[in-house]
Each structure stands twice: as C-alpha cells, then as structure tokens.
Amino acid sequence: MEIRTTCPFCGRTSFVTVDPVGFDAYRAGALVQDAFPRLSADEREMLISGICPKCWDAQFSEPEDEEEPWEEDWDEVGFDPYEGCYTWDC
Numbered sequence: 001m002e003i004r005t006t007c008p009f010c011g012r013t014s015f016v017t018v019d020p021v022g023f024d025a026y027r028a029g030a031l032v033q034d035a036f037p038r039l040s041a042d043e044r045e046m047l048i049s050g051i052c053p054k055c056w057d058a059q060f061s062e063p064e065d066e067e068e069p070w071e072e073d074w075d076e077v078g079f080d081p082y083e084g085c086y087t088w089d090c
Contacts, residue, residue, distance in 0.1 A: 005046045009055040016043045
C-alpha cells in the first residue's frame with residue numbers, strides 16, 4: 001500500500017510503499033523501525049513527520065563549511081590560547 005506524505009517545510013508530496021501488516025502494527029503502536037524494517041531511514045522519517053530528505057538535511061544537518069577555530073587557526077591571527085595559562089582557572 002502507498003502512504004502519501006507532505007513535507008511541512010517545502011510542501012512536496014511523496015509516496016512511501018509499505019506492507020499492510022506493518023502498517024497495522026505501526027497504527028497499533030509498534031515503533032516505525034520495527035513495523036517497517038525494510039524502509040530506509042528517510043522513508044521512515046517521512047512516515048513519522050512528513051519531512052522530506054532534502055528539507056531534513058537543510059533544517060537539521062550541521063553545515064560542513066563552519067569549523068571551530070582550532071590551534072592551527074590561532075597562528076593566522078597571532079593568538080596563542082594557552083599563553084600564560086598554567087592553572088585550571090584560565
């Protein structure tokens with residue numbers, strides 16, 4: 001059977017094909033991963049929340065470009081975060 005989902009972010013309509021027995025189990029309270037073990041994580045999320053994979057990544061993934069400034073970056077600005085720090089109070 002096909003279940004229609006609509007993404008709350010972009011409004012895109014998708015269809016997820018599920019086993020009717022699994023669907024009955026899900027409606028009766030089974031966990032989505034137990035009711036539909038053959039579905040991908042993206043398909044299971046669409047059943048739970050309706051959120052499509054593109055919107056999930058856009059809303060909940062951390063940007064790859066933004067990295068924390070670590071020790072190698074401090075050299076570029078001439079700052080040593082450990083200079084003069086010899087106790088736990090720093």
